[in-house]
Amino acid sequence: MxxxxxxxxxxxxxxxxxxxxxxxxxxxxxxxxxxxxxxxxxxxxxxxxxxxxxxxxxxxxxxxxxxxxxxxxxxxxxxxxxxxxxxxxxxxxxxxxxxxxxxxxxxxxxxxxxxxxxxxxxxxxxxxxxxxxxxxxxxxxxxxxxxxxxxxxxxxxxxxxxxxxxxxxxxxxxxxxxxxxxxxxxxxxxxxxxxxxxxxxxxxxxxxxxxxxxxxxxxxxxxxxxxxxxxxxxxxxxxxxxxAGQPRPEPSREERAAIACEHYEGLIALYGPAMGVRHARKHLASYVEHAGPGALPASERTRLLTTSDPALALELLRRAFLDPDDAPLESLGEAA
Known part of the structure; x- marks a missing residue:
């Protein structure tokens, strides 16, 4: 179709x-x-x-x-x-x-x-x-x-x-x-x-x-x-x-951070700050999970998932991808 x-x-x-x-x-x-x-x-x-x-x-x-x-x-x-x-x-x-x-x-x-x-x-x-x-x-x-x-x-x-x-x-x-x-x-x-x-x-x-x-x-x-x-x-x-036989490179950490932040900011714009923050939390947890096991210390992960401050959430989200102690990124799971 x-x-x-x-x-x-x-x-x-x-x-x-x-x-x-x-x-x-x-x-x-x-x-x-x-x-x-x-x-x-x-x-x-x-x-x-x-x-x-x-x-x-x-x-x-x-x-x-x-x-x-x-x-x-x-x-x-x-x-x-x-x-x-x-x-x-x-x-x-x-x-x-x-x-x-x-x-x-x-x-x-x-x-x-x-x-x-x-x-x-x-x-x-x-x-x-x-x-x-x-x-x-x-x-x-x-x-x-x-x-x-x-x-x-x-x-x-x-x-x-x-x-x-x-x-x-x-x-x-x-x-x-x-x-x-x-x-x-x-x-x-x-x-x-x-x-x-x-x-x-x-x-x-x-x-x-x-x-x-x-x-x-x-x-x-x-x-x-x-x-x-x-x-x-x-x-x-x-x-x-x-x-389709046209494999593409995996997004870099910088690109993944930008995607996560774009998604978060979009939800704030779509639903308004109060509802947008709540709606986004499930996504924040998933982005951090896929950033790697060393992405954020437990205390900072908790802050990310509970804060009502969008600026703090964006700072922590960027940190998850950009300061991960070289934690490996997930890939497609098979070479194309």
Missing amino acids: SVLRGGGAEAGVPALLAPLSGVTDLYMRRIARRYGASAVISEMVAAAELALGDAESQLRSEGAGVSPHVVQLAGCAPEPMARAARIAVETGADVIDVNMGCPAKTVTGGAAGSALMRDLDNAERLLAAVRDAVSVPVTVKMRLGWDEASLNAADLAQRAERLGLNAVTVHGRTRQQFYKGSADWTAIRAVVQAVRIPVFANGDITSLSEARACLAASGAAGVMIGRAAQGRPWLVGAIASAL
Whole structure:
């Protein structure tokens, strides 16, 4: 699906940044896309709240400076999903992705996310409503099934294809696994073989070697990388470039420091100082983690993750990358 390939990997296998609730904010997506991710997907947006004009939902679906702009919507009823899809497109979305894979109890308890895999007829009605509501491409992200006794991802993918959806992504776990155990990339092959639209494989891809292994096991058209990119938003683009046969150098410590600071300052600008500081803490922890084991003394790491002073946070963040006692940087995990 060309609109999801974007720039940087047109000649190769796409690598996409997965939607991560509370993580793939506008600035993380901007950075990942700039560093070559084939496409980036917004964090999950509650359709009913966006349809009602909720301010935070609007921020979650913001896509200024990101192209293609992909908004992921979650919900359990066709009408709010259709309304939210129209709002997202009217405000710039190039693609709508439908969440049928989130395992969180707060989502499945409302019959949304992966709970929809327990009722494929309702899932189909919801997909049809979104497909009919907008003229842009529509995709769906799912799991293998609700549990091992109901591995119905291939059935759901076939329904999506018949409705005219443009691609599907499959996380190689059931909902009942949450994130335990290992993603079963081989099981995704059944979905690939069941449809003609592109299938992207997701789950446990943290390096170039794992991306290649996943593609070989699943037969997927591309990979979607989620948690491994937190604190390393350049990772997805680096894997996309390597898969395209165009490996690029790892970002230097100075460049990584600049990326981390850009992300932090962006969140302050997006959410305001009070909310931005709180929202950024998970990212700060991840950036420091990937800066190396000697990046910051424990006391300074605690200060970084608890301070409400943006200037102090930026000083400590730069120190994590630029004064790490020669701690080794993480790489793709395999020579390209």
